[in-house]
Amino acid sequence: MDIATRVYNHRWKLDPIVRSLIDTDFYKLLMCQSVFSNRRDTRVTFSLINRSDHVPLARLVDEGELREQLDHIRSLSLSRGESTWLRGNTFYGKRQMFRPDFMEWFEGLRLPPYHLERVGDQYELTFEGAWPEVMLWEIPALAVLMELRGRAVLGEMKRFELQVLYARAMTKLWEKIERLQPIENLRIADFGTRRRHSFLWQDWCVQAMIEGLGARFAGTSNCLIAMRREVEAIGTNAHELPMVYAALADSDAELAQAPYQVLADWHAEHSGNLRIILPDTFGTRGFLERAPDWLAGWTGIRVDSGRPEEGAESAIDWWKRHGEDPREKLIIFSDGLDADRIEALHARFSGRVRVSFGWGTLLTNDFRGLCPGDRLAPFSLVCKAVAADGRPTVKLSDNPLKAMGPQDQVERYKRVFGVGAQEAMAVEV
Amino acid sequence: MDIATRVYNHRWKLDPIVRSLIDTDFYKLLMCQSVFSNRRDTRVTFSLINRSDHVPLARLVDEGELREQLDHIRSLSLSRGESTWLRGNTFYGKRQMFRPDFMEWFEGLRLPPYHLERVGDQYELTFEGAWPEVMLWEIPALAVLMELRGRAVLGEMKRFELQVLYARAMTKLWEKIERLQPIENLRIADFGTRRRHSFLWQDWCVQAMIEGLGARFAGTSNCLIAMRREVEAIGTNAHELPMVYAALADSDAELAQAPYQVLADWHAEHSGNLRIILPDTFGTRGFLERAPDWLAGWTGIRVDSGRPEEGAESAIDWWKRHGEDPREKLIIFSDGLDADRIEALHARFSGRVRVSFGWGTLLTNDFRGLCPGDRLAPFSLVCKAVAADGRPTVKLSDNPLKAMGPQDQVERYKRVFGVGAQEAMAVEV
Incomplete structure (x- = not known):
């Protein structure tokens, strides 16, 4: 590496995990545009849920580092090249998939604040705000937590151990x-x-x-x-x-x-x-x-x-x-x-x-079996919409172990949607 | 990589395999000093011997490329830093392992000419000259042939195939x-x-x-x-x-x-x-x-x-x-x-x-089983002293499949050294 690049890199206060607002899933942007058109003012709360509670995230990931990464994401905005690509690229065979009014809004977007609290060995991480804004937290929040947990393990490994791991x-x-x-x-x-x-x-x-x-x-x-x-x-x-x-x-x-x-x-x-x-x-x-x-x-x-x-x-x-x-x-x-x-x-x-x-x-993320204690194995972390305009959301899915929501609402949904007995299946990742 | 490094690298006429006279085995230098003191004027011929004749070296390795690599080795001389290290480093707990007269000779050394001829699917590669000079051809000659054979295979592989191979x-x-x-x-x-x-x-x-x-x-x-x-x-x-x-x-x-x-x-x-x-x-x-x-x-x-x-x-x-x-x-x-x-x-x-x-x-070089047709598996290539002052050399070893020399001389040596029946063992590498 040349000296200038090295010097430049050392000016980073941190090594950011998410460096772009489009380092996210495409369907988030499609849904965002749909929500922007149809339900722009709905207030939604997204919340992090660690379905693998044997992974003590708050013991593995330093709260300060997590905040730095999340703060960094809040500093991001769409770059000119990213905007040009979203506006000009063909998606699913269609030009101008993203409409000018949506793009103009997206170009001005910064992600809204987050709420982070340590509870026992887990973090409570929630995002509240207008649906089209808070929904864009889901993917970067998950990616940041997964990668910080990985870094905690990788940071203890020596140079050749790392090479061999990869x-x-x-x-x-x-x-x-x-x-x-x-x-x-x-x-x-x-x-x-x-x-x-x-x-x-x-x-x-x-x-x-x-x-x-x-x-x-x-x-x-x-x-x-x-x-x-x-x-x-x-x-x-x-x-x-x-x-x-x-x-x-x-x-x-x-x-x-x-x-x-x-x-x-x-x-x-x-x-x-x-x-x-x-x-x-x-x-x-x-x-x-x-x-x-x-x-x-x-x-x-x-x-x-x-x-x-x-x-x-x-x-x-x-x-x-x-x-x-x-x-x-x-x-x-x-x-x-x-x-x-x-x-x-x-x-x-x-x-x-x-x-x-x-x-x-x-x-x-198939790092299963690649390091002692399997501490790099992926685990089931999700970030879900848990409330909308003050009302709790519910998900049933076809696996009761993936269901979420208050118990009385779950029962109501099961009745309304005619869901009978379901087979439970282990949720690995 | 920075642009200057890239430009610099592209000025190489070839990508040299051996880039230093001390890219060789330490015992060669110890023996060289001993020979330099005791048998400096002995004329010795070293010759390449491919004990794995199922590997058609001359079909795999281009003669022009081989000559370029060997010519490059002939252009090498001891660098100042290498000389300093040989003179000043402690080897086997001893300072000044290499005597000043030897070092002075080594600093002036260029490797003597080689003789290369294609015979069927193999190369005849020999080195004739004063023993302390020609003996230093052995290791680089072998390393060049092994690596050129590898490059012939690697050159056909795509980028990720290569990454996964390594x-x-x-x-x-x-x-x-x-x-x-x-x-x-x-x-x-x-x-x-x-x-x-x-x-x-x-x-x-x-x-x-x-x-x-x-x-x-x-x-x-x-x-x-x-x-x-x-x-x-x-x-x-x-x-x-x-x-x-x-x-x-x-x-x-x-x-x-x-x-x-x-x-x-x-x-x-x-x-x-x-x-x-x-x-x-x-x-x-x-x-x-x-x-x-x-x-x-x-x-x-x-x-x-x-x-x-x-x-x-x-x-x-x-x-x-x-x-x-x-x-x-x-x-x-x-x-x-x-x-x-x-x-x-x-x-x-x-x-x-x-x-x-x-x-x-x-x-x-354990690349066995790592690519189709096992074309990167190591094979048994040696470079041996085959004659000294016009007389053939003999090696018996404890495995008759490693023996070399004219048959009549092998018999004579067996008689002189009292070697009876020996058990043959496959020579893999």
Whole structure:
């Protein structure tokens, strides 16, 4: 490294983990624009939830360092080049995906304040504010915590231990890629921003996927990496939309309609491969049973909890009942994927439907078994909308261990959405 | 990388493999000084011998590139810093190991011409000249051929394939080091210059050993790396001394004495841990049986062919017969070592003798199984003194597959040195 670069780098007060507002998932920006248009004034609270309570985050991560990283994120604004890319790039085949009024707002955005408190061995980290602003905290907050926890472990390692650690991680990923290479018609994207090991590592993973899988690598959910590596930015929508819409419902009847209202708003805005149903927020079975007919005309479905085979079969049956040809439909698997599951799901569904994969944590953070005590293994950290205009949100999903919300509201939602017994499945990452 | 460095690097006409006259084994310099004092005018021919004839070197390595590399080596001379280090550093606890007259000669040295010819799929590469000059061709010639063969394979690999290749190699070595870490009293040195994968890789291996084994890593045979990494330069003497001394013998009686004459000359020059017998040139058993009593007073023995357990047991018996305490003696194992063999030999001999290891090719070039067709696996290439003052040399060793020399001379040597039946063992590296 040249001296000037070294000197320049040493002027950083800290080594920032998130260095750009677009170091986030593409679907966050799509949803943000939708919310900006439809529910701009809704007050929402996002909250960090560590589902792996055996990981004592507050003992591992220094509060001061965490604050520095979060403060740094609050200092970020969209750069000129990032703005140009968002305004000028083609996303999902469409020019000007982001409208001028949204871009103007985004260009002026700084992330709102955060609230951080240590409670026992965990942090309470919440973000309150206008929905389109606070929603953009989710991904950087998760990435910062994951990476700070990693740094705490890495900081104790010696130089060659570190080299070998990354050598092992590279080998591990490459062997997965080699395993995926023979799969014809594979279509797979990186969905691993939120629980990545680190930014640099995610960037390496994406480049390895580009070289190893060529056209079968569909792109990355990370906008910054998509821009820099010149690949597609990938993503559609997430649970927060039906969760917040549902929380705002004034009656059970309105609540029952809320998930479909989300998609009606989305329908007005997007077409083609962006018309992807995420049906599991309040239970996939009931969602499909009560879905309006026009939804069957949508392009596909994303399977994000429960047994993926069951979710996919339900969708296929549902399309058939509505006279749709499943072979023209797209199923995106995105829950807890690894190479073996991708292989198995592809073998079972390829040809019957169009299959695609959103590979997350075990793409960008499979450091399991790579250091003593497994202290770099990924864990299940989420950041969710927990309240909207003062009302609690609820998520049921197809796995009761992923459910969240006050117990009485959970019961109410189960009744309204006709959710019966559910099978519990361990949530790894 | 900064622009200036990049521009500077692009001015190289080639990417030189050997960039220093001390990028060679330490024992070559010790022997060179000895030869410079005792046999300066002997005319010796060194010749490249590819014992792995399934590796078609001349098809893999371009003749023009090979000539460029060899020509580059001929342009090298000792740098001021290298000279200062050789003159001023302590080797084996001794200051001024290299005498001023030798250093003055070495500072003026350029390597003599080479003769290169393609014969079928192999190269005939020979070096003729005064012994102290031509002997310094051995290590760089081998290193150049090994690395050019590697580059031919590496040149076809893509960027991430390369990264993963090295990631795998690093992991492989580190797992060996981790396996060696629990061995108490381990003493191990890098002997892998001649058949290393590349200079940079050897340098990485040495650094990994420094970090992973700490004080149990005794040092490296490579002078340049020893200087740069500030570790001990390790090595004593090799087969070329008895081979050339033997070839110069005028009678069978003189021939029988030649190996002891080598050690008598060495005895006059060196003490302590440099008094290491290499007994296998013409068969270990006969060597020890006829050895003069004063040799039993030497510090140790190096076991470099045959079954290492047998060689070591013979030495222990021999010391006992001469009233020496084996626990004060040093046995250096240096033939075809890998972690498992090191473990086993250490378990068997530690405590009975002082044990040390010279770990060669499988330290610095274990790329077995790391690329398709195993085209980076190391192979058995040597560069040997084949003639002295017009007479052919002979080596028997304790493995008939390592024997070399004209058949009639091999028979004569076997008779003179009383070598009976020998067990053939595959020569891997």
